[in-house]
Amino acid sequence: MIKAYNLTRQADYWIGEFAVMASTCQILLDDVDAEQADNLVALAYAEAKRIELKYSRFRDDNIIARLNHAKGRAVQLDDETVLLINLADLCFQLSDGLFDISSGVLGKLWHFKQQTQLPSNAEINALLPSIGWQQAQWQVPLLTLPAGMQVDLGGIGKEYAVDKVAQLLQHEMQSQQINSAFLVNFGGDIYANKLRRDGAAWQVAIEDPKHLGESKLIVSLAQGGLASSGDSQRFIDVGGQRYSHILNPQTGYPIAGGPAQVTVYAQNCVQAGMLATVALLQGEFAEDFLKAQDCRYWL
Structure with a gap:
């Protein structure tokens, strides 16, 4: 039977990968054996797929x-x-x-x-x-x-899936008496449960929206959610003008004047994603909004 996910050993941790919600999804597991890693990644994939099938707007049976x-x-x-x-x-x-x-x-x-x-x-x-x-x-x-x-x-579904998968992994580990750090990454929407076994934080690279494929900065994530929202990969250029895929529902046109990308750290991924997306929708007032929320962010 062909599995819907891949599991490989990367340096000193396991990484499970699968595709759900039009995103590359990863589960990083710090201190588990091969069998435990396989079981945990299988659980994560099943939960992510369940959420996708339940809330996809491209289906006619949900x-x-x-x-x-x-x-x-x-x-x-x-x-x-x-x-x-x-x-x-x-x-x-x-x-x-x-x-x-x-x-x-x-x-x-x-x-x-x-x-x-x-x-x-x-x-x-x-x-x-x-x-x-x-x-x-x-x-x-x-x-x-x-x-x-x-x-x-779709604007909140992926972040919700990250947090639900993290909760499921935490519950399963507790029931199996597994004391492992993990990181859930669904297309850049992230949650980490705790520091790794050597006391180090997970190192998360935030891509430079102006130079795709290049890391602009590295964020040390010990515990909590991290989410980014931006137009670096979804936009059009018409008549020499760039139009973002972030649309204003009140005008029907793309938001203008804001940062190319907003990344927010919060207690969980849903909260981080909500703040990042709402900030981007503020256009030129994105940073004013984030300052008012008293949260950690990167523009």
């Missing part, structure tokens, strides 16, 4: 599909989905409406793949009435979307 095809009818959500919708609602409030899980429909016009022409004002204006989380009726556990509105949890 809760997101039910919501997006409800045509104005209320949909009752399970506890896990309630948690994610509450998180999305918090992001909406914290960002003054700039983080909006109903803005995914703009992807019909902005696909950032070999796009040589901007959408017209008329095309954008036709979609804007279907955007606006404030139009949804959220009465836990019932969510009612106006007919024509769709939601996409």
